[in-house]
Amino acid sequence: MNRLWIENGTFVTMDDNQPLVRGHMVVENDRITYIGEAAPSPAPEGAERINGRGLVFMPGLINTHAHSAMSLLRGYSDDEALQVWLQDKMWPMEGKFNDDDAHWGNALAVIEMLKSGTTTFVDMYDRMPILAKVVEQSGMRGVLTRGVIGLCSPAEQTAKLEEAKQFAKDWNGQANGRIRTMLSPHAPYTCPPDYIERIVAAAHELNVPLHTHMSESAAEVQQNVNDYGTRPVEHLDKLGFFSRPSLVAHAVHLNDEEIALLAERGVAISHNPASNLKLASGVARVPDLLRAGVTVSLGTDSAASNNNLDLFDEIRIAALIHKGVSGDPTAIPAIEALRMGTVYGARAIWQADEIGALKTGMKADFIAINTEQPHFYPQTDIVSHLVYSGSGRDVQHVWVDGRQVVKSGVCTLLDEEQIMAEAQRAFEGLLAR
């Protein structure tokens, strides 16, 4: 039995029953077995003891929309609108990717996420077994899905879907349960209706959730109306998409009826504010979605449209931007933004009983923030400081499933220097190809 005893720490638990604990936490193997103000009694025998003074502990962050391999394309195309960025810049470069590129791009993303406090992420891309192996090695938790684009021949569509199904079957529950899988049509504008129906049927057959990009730009909504006579939400609903547990990325352009329908269907939304701002897509109606009872979590999208994978940035932008657009300073309070990065993230991937909060019985996925720094003084409201002053650079230690994966800012299971050097080499190779 592996035991860990954190003494004299400050714990922002995200558990409404005891939101702030100044005291102790005990982890046994992969689970939290005690959290409270008093020292655990009896003292956990043989435990590794960590002095928590000067550290704030909180649940690991949950990034609900990413494309890890695209970290290789960070800074390759900035200041473009979504469709130009995607069709003229990303797709031609992605067409040149080989397995080696995907491996180093994925590894680069994984170390960036871990070091900035993300312990679980959702990823949609191709060559997914390569990412799954990196996740397995890194100790991280992931919900992985081979995204499919249906703008190709029927034979190619079938081949992609078969590959996506095989991946979903092979990897669900792997890495000691840290990996889960989904199926995902890339978007309604890249997948013909009959293809989406086949993917929905496959999700029923395999009993896995669905993920997609939806209503990201105004142009996309208009194109959907032109092509199919309906807006994307109704379109996907008619195709049966929301009959499965679904997580939808973006959902920037929604009307009141669509918000009501998403709430009724229990659809979760991954809000990706930095990517939406950078691609000039707009600002999602997050306060209205939350009021309607929709689960809203946070995603970075890729480093090619963000341009980092620091979920603290998304938390802060989410807290700020909705005040700005609504004129209401209470639109997204700090604690609500923090929930979006933790408990709501866990809900969005159907794992709220396991991760997203520090609570007895839950998985030991947590991070330690070094608060002995000028931007955390004076030490008053810690939630305010985490949201408005903090960043991923303040993360000192990270544990997933009870295992320490970042120690004093350094990944314990992956070689950061090698990954950065190989990512540089891979990018230069892509340019030369």
Ligand SMILES: CSC[C@H]1O[C@@H](n2cnc3c(O)ncnc32)[C@H](O)[C@@H]1O
């Ligand atoms: C089918 S693999 C994933 C596919 O998604 C593309 N992508 C990355 N970011 C976005 C975005 O914000 N909207 C739409 N599509 C996006 C990526 O380039 C891959 O081709």
Ligand SMILES: [Zn+2]
């Ligand atoms: Zn995306």
